[in-house]
Amino acid sequence: MDDVLVGPLDLAERVDEALAVQALAFGLNDEEIAVRTQIVLRHLTQPGVRALGATTAGGRLVGFGYGMPNDRAHWWSTVVEPYLRRTGTADWLDDSFVVVELHVLPAHQGKGVGRRLITGLTAPVPQPRSILSALDLDSPARRFYRGLGYTDLAHPVHFPSAPVPYTVMGAPLPLRGTGAG
Template sequence: MRDPKLREIDERAFLRRLGPMLEVYAATMAPPAEQLPGRHTIMERHAAYPGFRAFVAERRGPLPGLAGPVQGFAYGFHGSRGQWWHDIVHQALAAREGPEHADAWMDDPFEVAELHVHPAAQGKGLGRGLLTALCEGRPERTVVLSTLDLRSATPAQRLYRSVGMVDLLTGFEFPGGGPLYAVMGGTLPLAPYPSASSSP
């Protein structure tokens, strides 16, 4: 079986792969089926955000130039005021730690919107590869993201901590309900792993 290959894709290629990427998202997050059309719309909108960047992990296709199944994907963009996630997190950080703390993390962030690896392809370093490639060379000062906050540290949380990211918010519920999240942040460039804690 051919190993997956990381590939950077532009906005058009990202939009063409939305179906397969949503299949990976559904396999990893197990959302209610009725939420997937809304997620599709959100990802379409994100592709037009400033500083958008995306990578996929795909198995090599049967012929040169033909991509195989998507095994994982990650994308992000420059965060700024007026974006839903950015504004919610900035407000929560300001309420808990003060406006200066919120500004330190959220004034110039690269926001990792999604990073998922299909369960069948996990444990092979694809998540680390996607995160490293996505953040490499970014001009922003910080990187921020949200990930499920379970009772014990998830593989995703261990990955993010290994490159210097720290918890900014824990047990956080976004408006509209749903599971609890940890909001994590680190400085760019990412720290070599393993890493001690970082601060902005």
């Protein structure tokens, strides 16, 4: 187990550090970081937003995640809804907690940090299920999500300006292997 503490994160205060983690974990350029900073700050004004950070003993942020109750009026939902409708899974947009972002620096991946972040985000929420989008690749991230109980709901999903397709995934809460339920 990594010697990393997972706990509440003041994401507005540490947004630059969080997006630096995302940039390294996800390969973002400066322009993409600037756009995502504005998105994160806008999300933080929504009701029910939860953010957790993973920090070293010295206070360095090495991972973060945040999410919120889904709202069909949000941009993400409006993009994924037609794809989910085609697969008969559009009801997943209702009464769900969306994991908006979850990123861990490569040096800390595979050590339980991501699991502690996502289970910490989703465990206390009142929604009975969680949804998220991940790159539509056979990747360690997709295998990680599947291990928690997420299944593919729709793919390939094409987001405007995204060069690669995504998969929308969903899981009942509590997540598999969390000791609850």
